[in-house]
Amino acid sequence: MIEKTISTATARRLYDWLGRRHDVGERYERLAKERGLALLDLAPGQAVLNVGVGTGKEQQVLETAVSPHGLPVALDISRKMLQITRERAGHTRLCEADIHALPFASASFDRLFCTYVLDLIPLADLPGILGEFHRVLRRDVRMVLVSLTEGVDRGSKLVVGVWTAVYQISPVACGGCRPLHMEKMVVQAGFRDVTREVVVQMGVPSEVVTAVA
Numbered sequence: 001m002i003e004k005t006i007s008t009a010t011a012r013r014l015y016d017w018l019g020r021r022h023d024v025g026e027r028y029e030r031l032a033k034e035r036g037l038a039l040l041d042l043a044p045g046q047a048v049l050n051v052g053v054g055t056g057k058e059q060q061v062l063e064t065a066v067s068p069h070g071l072p073v074a075l076d077i078s079r080k081m082l083q084i085t086r087e088r089a090g091h092t093r094l095c096e097a098d099i100h101a102l103p104f105a106s107a108s109f110d111r112l113f114c115t116y117v118l119d120l121i122p123l124a125d126l127p128g129i130l131g132e133f134h135r136v137l138r139r140d141v142r143m144v145l146v147s148l149t150e151g152v153d154r155g156s157k158l159v160v161g162v163w164t165a166v167y168q169i170s171p172v173a174c175g176g177c178r179p180l181h182m183e184k185m186v187v188q189a190g191f192r193d194v195t196r197e198v199v200v201q202m203g204v205p206s207e208v209v210t211a212v213a
Contacts, residue, residue, distance in 0.1 A: 002167065003123045006176040008077060008098060011120055014172060015054075015078035022055050022081070029146075032199040032206035033115055036144045037061055039210045046110040047071035049136065051099055052117030056085030056092075062113065063089045073109075075099070099129055107138045115146040116206075120176040130189035137213035143191065147180045149207035152198050159203040182209050 006014070015022065037058060042048065042065035053059050053074035063072040074085050075095040082094045097103050099117065112133055118126060133143060151157030160179055167174045183196045191211035199206050 001123060001180055002164070002178040004171065005120055005122050005178065006171050010172065011176055012077045014176065015076075016080040018080075018175075020055060020084060026057075028202045028204035029116060029206065031201045032146050032208055033058055035197070035199050036113065036115060036146045036208050039142075039208065040111055040113055040144045041142060042066060042111060045069045047073070047108060048111040048113065049073045049075060049102075049104070049109045051075050051102075051112065051114040051133070053085050054081055054115070056081070056088040058113065058115065059085050059089040059092055063092050067091075073104075075102070099132065100125060102132045102136050104136045106135050108136050110138060110141045112137055112143040114144070116148065116177060118145060118182065119147040119178055119180050126182075126185055127189060130185060130191075134190050134213050139213055141213055143211050143213060145182055145186070145207075145209040145211075147182060147207055147209075148177045149181060149198060149205050150179045151205050152200065155203045156200050156205040160205065163204075179205075180207070182207065186211050 044066055046066045048062050048066055050059050050062055053076045059074045066072055072092045074092045075097055076082050077098055079096055082096055151160040167178050183194055186194050186209055193212040195210045197208050
């Protein structure tokens with residue numbers, strides 16, 4: 001896996017600049033996100049944390065699923081993304097923070113959802129972040145991660161090969177995202193019942209990793 005990535009400051013500037021233009025990623029992210037939401041197994045009354053909320057489309061789903069008495073929380077480092085999320089999911093609590101140190105008490109949430117965020121993070125930082133995810137989740141509850149991953153067939157392997165070549169030249173041109181394989185790291189972080197599946201959309205492979213804290 002590629003260790004090099006963009007800095008937190010660069011990521012914040014990039015996604016503040018992208019704003020609603022980030023919705024174009026739905027062309028190759030939508031199916032994996034939908035699968036992740038289904039595996040999250042949401043129910044009314046749950047407290048759910050969406051780490052890296054993006055433009056808030058999935059937050060709308062989370063907000064509706066845990067209503068009327070649930071607690072949907074959206075976290076992002078980009079103030080612009082949080083503003084867009086406010087427009088789309090008006091009853092969500094917003095949190096501008098860095099995922100390296102989540103500003104929540106231990107065992108605060110019943111579910112955690114994180115899509116296309118960890119593939120922006122340096123490999124050396126991932127164990128600590130997964131430890132934070134484990135800390136803020138109550139025991140025996142579910143987490144779902146969605147990330148860009150390695151190709152699984154001829155088409156997706158070709159797409160990832162081109163993507164990786166571009167990334168080596170300019171990580172920013174790829175939105176900072178590079179392919180990951182998270183299953184082993186999730187197990188090492190103390191999660192159990194870890195499963196992984198790959199969803200390919202328009203030749204782009206995404207892994208959907210589900211685990212229990």
